Amino acid sequence: MRTQRGASLTYGLLETLGQSIVIGDFDKNGFPTEAELCIRFGASRTVAREAVKMLTAKGLLSARPRQGTKVEPIAHWNLLDPDVTRWLMERQYSNKIYREFTEVRLAIEPVAAALAAQRANKAEIRAIRDGLNGMRNELHDHDAALAADIDFHVAILKASGNPFFLQLRALINTALRISIGLTNKIAGHTASIPAHEAVLLAIENGDAVGAEKAMRAILLESLELLASFQPETAH
Amino acid sequence: MRTQRGASLTYGLLETLGQSIVIGDFDKNGFPTEAELCIRFGASRTVAREAVKMLTAKGLLSARPRQGTKVEPIAHWNLLDPDVTRWLMERQYSNKIYREFTEVRLAIEPVAAALAAQRANKAEIRAIRDGLNGMRNELHDHDAALAADIDFHVAILKASGNPFFLQLRALINTALRISIGLTNKIAGHTASIPAHEAVLLAIENGDAVGAEKAMRAILLESLELLASFQPETAH
DNA sequence: TACATAAATTTGTAAGATAAAATAGCTCGT
DNA sequence: ACGAGCTATTTTATCTTACAAATTTATGTA
Structure with missing residues (x-):
């Protein structure tokens, strides 16, 4: 990395x-x-x-x-450089940068999911499913669940077949860690398994439009959850 | 750059x-x-x-x-690094990389246009309009028209207010130069002014959905034109 | 004052020496 | 023959010193 x-x-x-x-x-x-x-x-x-x-x-x-x-x-700055992204994460969190990260994800990931629905082979679909299963099996362990969540999203970027999309894995890694760090403060909240299942199902069925919508729903849900939880702060 | x-x-x-x-x-x-x-x-x-x-x-x-x-x-490789992108451009053209570039643009630019419709201030809208006017006024000069076309798209990235989107200006610069290099071979073809006008109009009216659709139309048109013109080659 | 010139500061380039890491090869005992 | 451990070799990593180049500041002179 x-x-x-x-x-x-x-x-x-x-x-x-x-x-x-x-x-x-x-x-x-x-x-x-x-x-x-x-x-x-x-x-x-x-x-x-x-x-x-x-x-x-x-x-x-x-x-x-x-x-x-x-x-x-x-x-x-080369903001999409993996090192730069990591340094940005390691500094004090700010709502502004989290919103910006999520806007980028909202642009990229639904399109990547749509492409994955058209192109993914069996091995790539298996990698996506492994990520989802990891999320299911690690409900108790936040770190393991986060890792599986990241694996799920990165597997879709890979399955898109476009190497440029994969470049954003560092940013997604960062954004998800910020996201989890915040949602963990909400008692009992975990990433929505059914929403992730819907993405996988659409990709398996070659349903590009469905995959795109399902992925967008995941990101919008995460964004709204955070907005309702923590009011916009400085920076 | x-x-x-x-x-x-x-x-x-x-x-x-x-x-x-x-x-x-x-x-x-x-x-x-x-x-x-x-x-x-x-x-x-x-x-x-x-x-x-x-x-x-x-x-x-x-x-x-x-x-x-x-x-x-x-x-x-850090494919979104401006230097790397430029080096990629300077090597032999390939259909594969042009398609990958355009897929990234199809993900980013419509979303950027939608955000611009919500957020752009007068100066940012003026910059977009300047790009469009440049395209109108330089129909005879291919280089100047290309520069104006690039200005138009970069101005929208800026108006999105998200600095991460602006990082893709080098890639868009590259993609447009490739695109123009090819479309120039098609006798009499120039970038579609009305399609670009539609994007500006939607942004001016704060119509996020319209801006997104209009921008997507520009990119799809360009992609289809090239696909019909030049069959997929190696690499 | 105005202009040219010298001085000072900071990065750019060069070259040589030594350290550290990792591989390949060798010695030796069994 | 075989394996453990030592030695040699190759290549990057680091340190040091010296000088060049660029650019700003200071100085001096008409």
Whole structure:
């Protein structure tokens, strides 16, 4: 999922800086100079430069001689980069970003479900069903149920056959974790199994329109539940 | 749009390697070792390493000691990264990727248009109208008409108020350039002005459902036109 | 003041040395 | 022959130092 499994100095600094940038730690005093980075994080120039270069590649920074390194405005960030999405999740939750995530899901996932209904093979349908069964069997274990829920949605993205849709798995992962974190506060609430069953059934039957509607219903239900539960807050 | 305006050695090598990877130049012999990179491209280790690190940040490469640097499978690439999208465009056109692009557009743009109908302010509507007028006024100049067409679609993404939608501007840019490149081969064909007018009108009237349908019609029309014109080719 | 020139700051590039990781190969005892 | 453990090798990872380039600031001179 992330850029690399390894935890070298460079990737450690990448994580630290990425999170700090997303939180806004450098908004006041500006981004440190290369020399300051080395001092503050005990890194060599090589490590500092390579971490900055990777953050530049993700749109978070830009550097020019004499002018220094600057944090780019959020409009320039590669928001669909898995690392950036994860850093956004790890910072303080905000209703605004959850709504934005869900709007993206409302655009993508119903269309992906419709395509899956037209194209999914047996193995892909089995993967979707495994996700649903996991949700059924783990009603007691919130973490396991969440993992199964994510598996269900990602399996549909895969079954769509369009690799670009699959790129959004990190965002969906994030959105679902936020969603679950909130809905868990509502006593006894769990993801709606029947709604998920309806999506699977439509895909199995090759019913593109039905799959699209059923998936949209899941997302709208989740969105309305949250809206009714927690009023819009700042940010 | 791209990672950096500057044309330093590092960014030059980034471009060269990114294009080569996307084309598949390293599929046979594997990706060169750091030392080989320096020799083949006349770069210092610093430049070679930083370019590789940026490509790693975009999901195209991974590196481990002793094992070397390898091209990741396409499923791992950050396909929505503006640089990656541009490199994909610059390689040989293929019907498959055009269809995939259009599927993404069919998911995102109608929803963006619906949101724009609910939220767009006067300045944002003016930007959309400017794009449409540009298309009207530049019927003779294909390049200018294409630019106006792109402006029109990007203005709607902006007016949606969701920054994640705007991330797809590079993909839409690419898709439209491919589309225009093909439709220009059809004698006398130009983008349908009335269809675009319908979208603007619906947004101005706050008609979310109408805007969504009108935008979907534009994309479906474009897709069908191409399908009828050029039969599915390899890749 | 206006303009040219020098100085200072910060990133960009280069090169060499050493460390660490992971594979391949070898030695040796059984 | 076989396997455990050690050694060698390859390649990336890290550190250090030096210099170049770009750009802003300061300075000096007419």
